[in-house]
Amino acid sequence: MRDDLAREIGEEDLLDWGRRVAAEVPAEDVYRAREGRRTVRLLRNGRAYFLKYHGGIGWGEIFKNLSQLRLPILGAGNEYRAVNLLRALGVDTMTVAAYARAGLNPARQRSLIVTDELTGTVSLEDYCRDWRASPPPFALRQKLIRKVADSARRMHEAGVNHRDFYLCHFHLDPATLHRSSPRCYLIDLHRAQLRDKVPQRWLVKDLAGLYFSAMDTGLTQRDLLRFLRHYQPGGLRQAVAPRRFFWRSVEKGALALYRKDHGVAPPGGPWEQRQ
CATH class of the missing domain: 3.30.200.20 (Phosphorylase Kinase; domain 1)
Structure with a gap:
């Protein structure tokens, strides 16, 4: 105390x-x-x-x-x-x-x-809500994708899975956006699981939840590759070829969550050509 x-x-x-x-x-x-x-x-x-x-x-x-x-x-x-x-x-x-x-x-x-209490912060769900209609500056988009990917990588590498891993549980401090790495707080960890290593099915669940929650923000193929590069140890070389089936499972999970929650397929994006 x-x-x-x-x-x-x-x-x-x-x-x-x-x-x-x-x-x-x-x-x-x-x-x-x-x-x-x-x-x-x-x-x-x-x-x-x-x-x-x-x-x-x-x-x-x-x-x-x-x-x-x-x-x-x-x-x-x-x-x-x-x-x-x-x-x-x-x-x-x-x-x-x-x-x-x-x-x-x-x-x-x-x-x-x-x-x-986290004062002066805004959830990434709210902050990114209008990005499809009004895309943010490229540098800002890149900065936040890198930040979320880095937090996810550190958490998962340490054996922690969140179980409610959505954009709404990242709270951004807009006053720190001028920094190369802004403050973006991960909250609501009461369902988190801690192990020596996160089982693959729980990695898929976490990342599918995050992907699903970002599907209305106007994600592009480059955005996804940018996330993979910062999340995956070894960068894109390891993410795109050796783990392509893992990332396909993440995408399938995200699409299923979107259809279940909204009753329709997500708007056009990098997943559209593979539906």
Whole structure:
């Protein structure tokens, strides 16, 4: 627990404080409340935070997830470990102000994570929304593709897969766009999985999700090649030939996600000729 929150909480138990505060915030500051998890925004002494309080999901929810071949999210531990690892790797992400966990019973485990609010940022989904109609300057487009590819590569090489890897979970600080590498924060890591190596099917899922979320931004063939060059160790030489079937799987997954979400095929782009 960081000193600024320690002064706020005083002698109260951290988890008891989190449960109380998560229940007391106004409705407009509740961002999510489901499956034993409550995500809220807090303002304390002029400083804004986000609190995720996990109160235990129960055995019913655990068995339901397992029956659907999904790993249940038991608490804040995965997010805490993923944030710390990504920060150590140089990936822009959230800053943890407090973390706590108690209980050995997975169905009743309590935990929380408090992170600083990202102020003055905009999601890449919103920032790139009008790119098809109003393309950005080439240098800006190139800079952001390189940044996202670099973050994805570092994360995956370290054995982390996000599971909700979409443009909306990259938050850009527009004030840093003059830099060669702007600040673009990867958020919402509560479903992240950490292993020695990411299995290929989870790599495909992450990258297909990212590709799907970018299909309305007017991507070109050069944009895709630019991403591959910065994401793939060894550059295009390794990406285009030896791993072409892997990238085809990513594209098929992205197209399927787009049709499922929108009910139609994506607008014209580099995938069009292979449909």
